Amino acid sequence: QKEVEQDPGPLSVPEGAIVSLNCTYSNSAFQYFMWYRQYSRKGPELLMYTYSSGNKEDGRFTAQVDKSSKYISLFIRDSQPSDSATYLCAMTYNNNDMRFGAGTRLTVKP
Amino acid sequence: SQTIHQWPATLVQPVGSPLSLECTVEGTSNPNLYWYRQAAGRGLQLLFYSVGIGQISSEVPQNLSASRPQDRQFILSSKKLLLSDSGFYLCAWGPGAGEKLFFGSGTQLSVL
Numbered sequence: 001q002k003e004v005e006q007d008p009g010p011l012s013v014p015e016g017a018i019v020s021l022n023c024t025y026s027n028s029a030f031q032y033f034m035w036y037r038q039y040s041r042k043g044p045e046l047l048m049y050t051y052s053s054g055n056k057e058d059g060r061f062t063a064q065v066d067k068s069s070k071y072i073s074l075f076i077r078d079s080q081p082s083d084s085a086t087y088l089c090a091m092t093y094n095n096n097d098m099r100f101g102a103g104t105r106l107t108v109k110p
Numbered sequence: 111s112q113t114i115h116q117w118p119a120t121l122v123q124p125v126g127s128p129l130s131l132e133c134t135v136e137g138t139s140n141p142n143l144y145w146y147r148q149a150a151g152r153g154l155q156l157l158f159y160s161v162g163i164g165q166i167s168s169e170v171p172q173n174l175s176a177s178r179p180q181d182r183q184f185i186l187s188s189k190k191l192l193l194s195d196s197g198f199y200l201c202a203w204g205p206g207a208g209e210k211l212f213f214g215s216g217t218q219l220s221v222l
Contacts, residue, residue, distance in 0.1 A: 034211075041216065043216045097159075098211060
C-alpha cells in the first residue's frame with residue numbers, strides 16, 4: 001500500500017461545477033497537509049496549507065482534513081478553465097521528507 | 111518576498127555526459143533546500159535535502175549528487191548520466207522541516 005493514495009483521474013468537468021479532489025494516507029503521524037497546483041511543465045504552486053484536522057477556506061478553494069479517517073479533500077467552487085491543471089496533495093510530520101500523491105489531472109471545459 | 115530560480119528549463123544530454131543543475135533562492139536566509147524528481151503518474155521523489163551549507167542528505171542511492179556551496183545555492187550534479195536519469199527535476203525551499211515547500215519552475219532533462 002502506498003503511503004499516500006490519490007486518484008490520478010483524469011477528471012473533466014464543465015465550467016462552474018464544484019470539483020472534489022481527494023487523497024487518503026496510511027501514516028497517522030502526518031500533521032501538515034498541503035495542496036499544490038501544477039500546470040504542464042511548471043513547478044507546483046502551493047494552494048492550501050493546513051495543520052491537523054479541520055477546514056480551511058481561501059476564495060473558491062476549501063481544504064478539509066479528517067485525521068480520524070486519514071482522508072483529505074480539496075473543493076473548488078465555480079470552477080474555471082484556468083483551474084485546469086494537475087493537483088497534488090502532500091503531507092509531512094515535521095521532518096524533511098514530504099510525501100506527495102501522484103496528482104489528479106483536472107480539465108474544466110468552457 | 112522570496113523567490114526561487116532554477117535553470118535551465120530544458121536540457122538534452124547524451125548518455126555518459128556530466129550534469130549540473132543550479133538553484134538559487136532570494137529573500138530568505140538559511141532555507142532548507144530540496145531536489146525532487148517527478149516521473150509521470152508517480153508523484154515527486156525526494157532526492158536530496160540540505161539544512162545548511164555543506165550539509166547534504168541523500169534519500170535515494172543513485173547516479174546523482176548534490177552540493178550546497180552557499181547558503182542560498184543548491185546544485186544537482188552527475189559525472190555520467192544514464193538513460194534512467196531522464197525526468198522533470200524540481201528544486202524547492204522551505205523555512206523549516208515539516209513546513210510548506212516552494213518550488214522552482216523545474217528542469218526537463220532528457221538523456222538520449
